[in-house]
Amino acid sequence: MEIMLHWTDAHNHLQDPRLGDPEPIIAAMKQAGVIHGVVNATREADWAAVEKLAETHLDFISPAFGIHPWHAHTATDGWQERLQKLLEKHPQSSIGECGLDQWISKPALDLQRPVFIDQLRLAREMNRPVTIHCLKAWGALFDSFAEAPPPPRFLMHSFGGSIEIARRLIPLGAYFSFSGHFLHPRKSAVLNVFRQLPPDRILLETDAPDMLPPPEFISHALPENHNHPANLPAIGQALAAALGMTADALAEVTRGNASRCFKV
Numbered sequence: 001m002e003i004m005l006h007w008t009d010a011h012n013h014l015q016d017p018r019l020g021d022p023e024p025i026i027a028a029m030k031q032a033g034v035i036h037g038v039v040n041a042t043r044e045a046d047w048a049a050v051e052k053l054a055e056t057h058l059d060f061i062s063p064a065f066g067i068h069p070w071h072a073h074t075a076t077d078g079w080q081e082r083l084q085k086l087l088e089k090h091p092q093s094s095i096g097e098c099g100l101d102q103w104i105s106k107p108a109l110d111l112q113r114p115v116f117i118d119q120l121r122l123a124r125e126m127n128r129p130v131t132i133h134c135l136k137a138w139g140a141l142f143d144s145f146a147e148a149p150p151p152p153r154f155l156m157h158s159f160g161g162s163i164e165i166a167r168r169l170i171p172l173g174a175y176f177s178f179s180g181h182f183l184h185p186r187k188s189a190v191l192n193v194f195r196q197l198p199p200d201r202i203l204l205e206t207d208a209p210d211m212l213p214p215p216e217f218i219s220h221a222l223p224e225n226h227n228h229p230a231n232l233p234a235i236g237q238a239l240a241a242a243l244g245m246t247a248d249a250l251a252e253v254t255r256g257n258a259s260r261c262f263k264v
Helices: 022-032 044-056 069-074 079-089 109-126 138-147 163-172 185-196 229-243 247-262
Strands: 007-012 034-040 061-065 094-101 130-135 154-156 174-179 202-205
Touching: 007 174, 007 202, 007 229, 007 247, 022 034, 022 229, 034 044, 034 094, 034 229, 034 247, 044 061, 044 079, 061 079, 069 094, 069 109, 079 109, 094 109, 094 138, 109 130, 109 138, 130 138, 138 163, 154 163, 154 247, 163 174, 163 185, 174 185, 174 229, 185 229, 202 229, 202 247, 229 247
Parallel strands: 007 034, 034 061, 061 094, 094 130, 130 154, 154 174, 174 202
Antiparallel strands: none
């Protein structure tokens, strides 16, 4: 009889309307062996949806509330205080998804950066982990850290940076999550970076409904090429093989890492 492995999805967006009704999605995740997930908001407008999911699934979901760099322009006066109150209401919550992105042209980095720095400061003050999105903005990230140091634990989600960047981040408290999109052959450089990372800093994520893995690693299909978070075990098994580990060992290691990073 096959023993089901237990996996933690360190980053997804179960509140995203592209996934439809989250209840059958969550049921499929549990059936596949996913035992916990960190659900990230992307703007103030979806904080309530993330909160509702976390309150409905107390033992399964850890909420993360934040403002994504793509939506920095949606931040309105007083958002910092509203975020702080929400974090105080949910002691198990973290800040995310936030960060910097120069792959997009709008909103401009000058608009993204103060929103990111305010979230870093709040994370530090409240000793909450923060989930960071960084795309083509590594210099700006380290400049931001110089102004507002990150909290002792933070996740670089869907980390696609170099090993040199990772080695600068590790002493600051960084963890790094691997998503299924990196299993595409053109992303082999990312796999090579993960082979060099300390095992105690690696996490797994789906970023559902985004970051779809190659077809051979899709166990649960959704319309319009949306990524189902129940694909996580297939992604984990593929990463384990690439790292020369058993799937059981990687499931245990990443589950423990997620527990330390997010205190879940």
